[in-house]
Amino acid sequence: MKHLRSIAEIGADAVLRILDLTDHMVEVNQRPNPKVPALRGRTVCNLFFEDSTRTRLSFETAAKRLSADVMTFTVKDSSVNKGESLRDTIETIAAMGVDAFVIRHKSSGVPWQVSNWTTASIVNGGDGWHAHPTQALIDAYTVRHALGRTGGLDGVRVAIVGDIRHSRVARSNIEVFTALGADVTLVAPPTLLPPTPLAPSTADLDSVIGDIDVLYLLRMQTERIHDAVIPSIREYSTRFALTPERARRLGDHVLVMHPGPMNRGVEIMVDPAEIPGAMITKQVANGVAVRMAVLFDLLASSDALLAGVGVDGEASA
Amino acid sequence: MTRSKSSITVITGGRIVDQNGERDGDVVIDGDQIVSARENFSVPENASVLDARGCIVAPGFVDLHTHLREPGREDAETIETGSRAAALGGYTAVVAMPNTDPAADTRDVVEFVRAQGERAGLCDVFPSGCITIGRRGELLAPYGELVGAGVRLFTDDGNGVQDPLLMRRAMEYSRGLDMVLAQHCEVAALTKGAVMHEGHCCSELGLPGWPSIAEELMVHRDIELARLTSARIHLLHVSTAGSVELVRRAKADGLPVTAEAAPHHISLTDEQLRGYDPVFKVNPPLRTRVDIEAIIGGLVDGTIDAIATDHAPHPADHKERPLDDAPPGMVGLETALGVCLSILTDAGMSIADVVAAFSWKPAAIAGVGDTHGGPIEAGTAANLVVFDPDATWQVAPATLASRSHNTPYVGRDLRGRARHTVLRGTPTVIDGVAQR
Numbered sequence: 244m245k246h247l248r249s250i251a252e253i254g255a256d257a258v259l260r261i262l263d264l265t266d267h268m269v270e271v272n273q274r275p276n277p278k279v280p281a282l283r284g285r286t287v288c289n290l291f292f293e294d295s296t297r298t299r300l301s302f303e304t305a306a307k308r309l310s311a312d313v314m315t316f317t318v319k320d321s322s323v324n325k326g327e328s329l330r331d332t333i334e335t336i337a338a339m340g341v342d343a344f345v346i347r348h349k350s351s352g353v354p355w356q357v358s359n360w361t362t363a364s365i366v367n368g369g370d371g372w373h374a375h376p377t378q379a380l381i382d383a384y385t386v387r388h389a390l391g392r393t394g395g396l397d398g399v400r401v402a403i404v405g406d407i408r409h410s411r412v413a414r415s416n417i418e419v420f421t422a423l424g425a426d427v428t429l430v431a432p433p434t435l436l437p438p439t440p441l442a443p444s445t446a447d448l449d450s451v452i453g454d455i456d457v458l459y460l461l462r463m464q465t466e467r468i469h470d471a472v473i474p475s476i477r478e479y480s481t482r483f484a485l486t487p488e489r490a491r492r493l494g495d496h497v498l499v500m501h502p503g504p505m506n507r508g509v510e511i512m513v514d515p516a517e518i519p520g521a522m523i524t525k526q527v528a529n530g531v532a533v534r535m536a537v538l539f540d541l542l543a544s545s546d547a548l549l550a551g552v553g554v555d556g557e558a559s560a
Numbered sequence: 561m562t563r564s565k566s567s568i569t570v571i572t573g574g575r576i577v578d579q580n581g582e583r584d585g586d587v588v589i590d591g592d593q594i595v596s597a598r599e600n601f602s603v604p605e606n607a608s609v610l611d612a613r614g615c616i617v618a619p620g621f622v623d624l625h626t627h628l629r630e631p632g633r634e635d636a637e638t639i640e641t642g643s644r645a646a647a648l649g650g651y652t653a654v655v656a657m658p659n660t661d662p663a664a665d666t667r668d669v670v671e672f673v674r675a676q677g678e679r680a681g682l683c684d685v686f687p688s689g690c691i692t693i694g695r696r697g698e699l700l701a702p703y704g705e706l707v708g709a710g711v712r713l714f715t716d717d718g719n720g721v722q723d724p725l726l727m728r729r730a731m732e733y734s735r736g737l738d739m740v741l742a743q744h745c746e747v748a749a750l751t752k753g754a755v756m757h758e759g760h761c762c763s764e765l766g767l768p769g770w771p772s773i774a775e776e777l778m779v780h781r782d783i784e785l786a787r788l789t790s791a792r793i794h795l796l797h798v799s800t801a802g803s804v805e806l807v808r809r810a811k812a813d814g815l816p817v818t819a820e821a822a823p824h825h826i827s828l829t830d831e832q833l834r835g836y837d838p839v840f841k842v843n844p845p846l847r848t849r850v851d852i853e854a855i856i857g858g859l860v861d862g863t864i865d866a867i868a869t870d871h872a873p874h875p876a877d878h879k880e881r882p883l884d885d886a887p888p889g890m891v892g893l894e895t896a897l898g899v900c901l902s903i904l905t906d907a908g909m910s911i912a913d914v915v916a917a918f919s920w921k922p923a924a925i926a927g928v929g930d931t932h933g934g935p936i937e938a939g940t941a942a943n944l945v946v947f948d949p950d951a952t953w954q955v956a957p958a959t960l961a962s963r964s965h966n967t968p969y970v971g972r973d974l975r976g977r978a979r980h981t982v983l984r985g986t987p988t989v990i991d992g993v994a995q996r
Contacts (some may be wrong), residue, residue, distance in 0.1 A: 251764075330880045350882030351766040354837025371884070373766030414766055416871075437763030438771070 244540050246365040248354045249374040250418035257540075258383065258422055259395065264536035265384050265529070271308065272532055282311035285342045285542045290332075290346040291368070297503065297527075298368055298377075302345045305534035307512040311542070314341070329353070330360050337361040342542055346370070351411075364541045371408050378502055379415035381533045383423060385526050386457055389498055397424035402451050404430040404483055405461030405510055407444075408437050408472075412502045413461055417441050428455070430483065434472040448483055452492050459500045460485060463510045476509055485511045485518075495519040500526060567591050569985065570603045574612025576947055577912050578619055578847045578934040579920055587617055589942040592984035597936050610980045610987065612946045618915045619934030620652025620683075620943040620981060622922040623893065624713070624742075624820050625796060625868035628654070628685070629853050630659025630676060631669070637873040637963045639673065642893070643682035644996075645871070645962040647988040649893040650945035650978030653684040653923070653932045654871075658695070667709045672884040674710070681996060682988050683981075684943075686928055688713040691730050693743060695719050700730055707737050707855050707875075712927030715742035717796060718843075720778050722748055727782065731791030740925065742794040743782050745803070746844065750774035757830040757845040765833060767883065770845045772800040776890040778801045783810040786817055794925055795819040797843040797870050801854030808863040818925050820868035821855045823892055823899040828968060836878045838886035842872070845888075856907045859917060866922035869896050873964030891962045895955055897947060898974030911949065919945075931984075946980040953977055960992060 271277055287306040291299050299315065306313045327335075333344070333451065343364040346354050351371030352497040358365045369375040387394060401420045407413040407429050420427050421442065428451055430434060436444055445451060452458070463483075465476055466558055473479045480486075485499065490513045493499070498520045505511055505523070516522040571587040576597060586601035587594060601608060623646065629637035639656070646654050656673050658664030664673065670687040677685025682923045693699045695716040703714065714734070720743060727743075734741055752768045756762050758769025779795060783806060784791045797961040798804060798819045810817045822842075827847055833842040840846060858864035872889025879886055892899075897918065904914045923933030931941045952975050957965035981989040988995055 328877055328880060329882065330877070348882065350884045352883045354835040356838075356880070356882070371766050372768075411766060414764070438758045438769050439760040439763040441763055 246354070246358060247376050247537055247541065248358070248365055248367045250376050250379050250415050250422060255395070255422040258380065258419060261380055261533070261536045261540055262384050262387060265532050266542060268532035268535040268539070269529070271535070278308050278310060280310045281539055281543050282306070282309040286312045286340055287343045287345065288336055288341045289313065289345045289368070290336070291316070292346070293320045293369070295347055295369065298347065301530040302368065302534050305538055308531070309535055310539065311424060329356070333357050333360045337363055343463060343538065366537060366541065369411055371411065372414070373411050374415045375411040376415050377534055377537060378412050379419035380537065381526055381529050382416055382459070382502070383419045383501060384533055385500065385522050385529050386498060389522060389525070395423040396420065399425040399457065400428070400455045401425050401457040401459060402428045402430050402455045403459045403461065405463055406435045406467065407431050407461070408435045409464070410461050414441065416459060422460055432473060432482070448489070451491055455497060457498045457500060458485065458493065462502065462504065462511045463506055465506070465509065475507065480509055480512060484509065485513060487513050487526050490518055493520070498522050503527065568604055568607040569610065569982070569987070570601060570607050571610045571612045571617055571944065571946060571980070572601070572603065574615045574617035576617045576936050577915050578936045579916070580641050580935050580937070587936060587944065589982065589985045592942055594936060594940050594942050595938050598937070610946060610982070610990065612980070614950070615946045615948045615979055616911060616915070617936065617946050619895070619919040619936060620932060620983070621650045621918040622701050622926060622928065622932050623651050623654040623869050624866055624922045624926055625717070625822070625870045626654040626656055626743055626893065627659070627872045627889065628656045628673070629873060630660065631672065635875050639676035639685060640680040640682070640874070641961060641963040643677060643680040643685060643873070644672065644994050645891070645893040645960065647682040647981045647983070648895055648961050648978060648994055649895070650947055650981055650994070651683050651893060652943035652945070652981060652983050653686060653926070653928055655686050655713055655926050656689050658688050658690045658715065659719050661767045664688065665693050667705055668797060668900045670706060670709045670711055681983070682994065684928070684932070684981055686926060687711055688738065688742070690714065691716045691721055697722050697726065700726070700733060703734060703737055703739060707739050712738065713740050713742050713794070713861065713925075715744065715796065717742070717744045720744045720746040720748065724785070726780060728785050728789065731785055731789040731793070734791050735789065736863060738927065739755055740927070742796050743778065744796050745775045745778035745782070747774045747777050750777070753884065754845070755841060756833045757847045759830060759848060761830040761833060765836070767833070772847065772851070773800055774929050775800050776802040776806060777845055779806045783807070783815060783817060785989060786815055787813070790816070792816045797844055797868065798845055798855065798858070798864060799825045799851060801851045804854045804858040804863055808858065811863060817865065818865045819858070820922070821859065821864045821865040822868060822870045823896045824890055824968060826852050826859070826903055827899050828857050832968065836883055838881065838883050839890065839968050841888045842870070842890050843887055843888035856903065859904060860907050860909055866925060867900055867915070867917045868922065869893050873962050874966050875964055879966050888969050889966070891960065891964055891966055894960055894962065895967060895969050895974060897976045897978060898953065899969060901949060901976035942982055942985040944982040945978050947976060947978045949976050951975065951977040970981045
């Protein structure tokens with residue numbers, strides 16, 4: 244795999260390979276010294292044009308546990324604010340010797356543009372409304388692990404609820420769950436669906452709540468009411484939030500997920516600690532291991548990939 | 561070609577195509593006029609000769625929709641570089657869009673554009689004027705003054721006139737003046753932030769959509785306002801199947817409406833955006849196969865009158881911005897014929913029908929039919945193109961005469977290419993090489 248820009252682009256086989264690799268990385272992370280020499284001498288540059296402390300820290304930690312060198316640029320202290328073009332920024336940093344860029348940008352498609360300007364691998368850390376493939380891999384891994392599965396997710400019923408239209412998490416999760424054989428249903432007011440729904444959709448959360456294995460809640464940005472896509476947050480919550488009543492109907496077996504940060508009182512009106520199937524902290528915990536697997540897959544030599552070298556041995560330093 | 565001091569130029573061995581049909585013949589030019597067009601002309605010893613064997617000899621092409629960027633954005637294009645691109649594409653006349661800086665809403669700007677065109681001497685540059693002052697959609701531009709300066713086509717291109725009352729007044733006021741109002745049909749409230757066609761592709765790509773209805777609502781509004789006011793209107797770069805049908809019905813009702821379509825709207829779809837390359841961002845956006853078929857159908861049955869390039873040069877660094885921030889537009893003058901010819905002949909149009917859409921029909925819409933668009937016969941102005949309909953070629957961006965290289969056709973086989981272009985008797989292009 245050269246880049247991880249979207250789930251659609253890498254396909255189901257690569258997804259399964261990364262999920263399997265993640266099992267190894269989870270094991271590494273449980274060691275007393277959770278650091279391996281797999282990517283020693285490789286340089287990973289985190290390039291965040293949009294602020295995201297959680298995702299950035301998760302990638303930094305993943306790279307460091309694999310012994311890669313890490314550079315981090317955020318837009319507020321780069322020369323982008325002095326009028327430097329995206330291309331000049333990339334070419335300048337690439338000239339310092341970078342093996343992979345992790346890029347987050349407010350505009351959809353930037354990872355594709357950047358890959359025209361550098362030979363480095365590109366990891367999409369979130370682009371506009373479009374894709375957030377590492378989040379999707381984290382979510383797929385979390386579901387697979389929680390259900391005790393080893394292969395795909397055939398027959399697993401997933402409902403993704405909320406602002407699908409503006410959500411890169413939703414797009415990547417539709418792709419990853421569909422690729423793994425799950426049945427995805429989108430639940431949203433029609434104004435928050437994309438012009439062409441990317442999966443079967445409904446505006447009635449209560450009609451699906453008894454027939455699902457995974458309830459995936461998206462963050463509802465309260466500013467959206469100014470775009471006249473919903474009448475009010477109160478009405479949104481009434482129709483689409485996880486209320487105590489709906490939580491009871493879910494039962495114990497349904498996994499409840501959220502990419503964070505949660506809007507309590509908007510899309511979730513119960514304390515996740517009181518939901519038996521809540522996966523929200525597990526999603527965060529799996530983030531580092533999944534991102535280690537992604538960086539390893541992109542940057543480790545093919546010999547190391549075949550032999551598992553560098554993941555099995557501890558770092559000598 | 562052999563050049564000499566003689567003012568006689570003969571275009572030999574070609575097939576003449578104009579509004580009187582197709583025939584073999586040599587075209588003899590003396591000074592700036594055609595003096596004869598018949599078979600087997602014996603070429604005088606000191607005449608200049610342009611070899612047209614295997615080629616079509618046609619009235620020079622007329623582009624209704626060219627952004628020359630001067631004054632204001634000379635880093636993207638100048639009137640000289642754009643005129644050279646036009647000549648190489650077979651054009652002898654272009655209508656320069658008024659979205660310059662300053663905008664073409666005064667006699668001064670219009671006269672400057674015309675003078676720069678004359679200085680370049682590569683094609684006739686006909687300035688258009690704004691519908692509203694500064695293209696801001698608030699106050700009418702001085703049509704009378706601008707018509708007096710020779711302007712015939714008025715548009716706020718880049719912006720549609722949003723206010724229906726203002727557009728009604730523009731139509732009413734235009735009556736009795738020798739002018740046409742050309743609308744960029746886009747209801748802006750429906751396209752806020754839009755990057756590409758609204759459909760399946762934009763849903764997957766996570767990009768804000770530009771829905772077809774945003775064009776069709778304004779097409780419908782302006783057709784009905786034209787019905788009300790009897791104003792003469794022209795619809796720019798029609799891009800949707802629905803718009804084609806609205807124009808078809810308006811014409812069936814006998815309304816004074818004409819329409820144009822751009823080469824990219826009959827050759828490229830929104831699928832091109834999958835690589836997120838801003839070179840494929842254009843306004844109105846690339847749409848679907850269904851729309852392409854409808855527009856081609858409109859050209860075949862005459863609903864769409866003309867091919868117009870919407871030549872829109874942008875510097876490379878602007879087209880390297882993120883897709884939502886990059887300016888829309890593509891260069892098109894040098895590739896228009898090569899893109900369109902096989903598409904339109906495959907759809908059943910004759911070469912003469914295609915030339916009509918490139919030459920005399922747009923010449924009539926632009927109000928320049930007295931000097932452009934033929935016919936090829938004694939006494940008409942020698943504005944001509946000689947093109948090889950079978951030349952197969954690929955565009956190399958770096959060799960484009962346009963100052964900007966934002967062509968979407970890299971790697972695509974094009975068929976049909978201008979070989980010679982003649983402007984008022986003087987060759988501006990000979991064997992594919994610009995003469996100045």
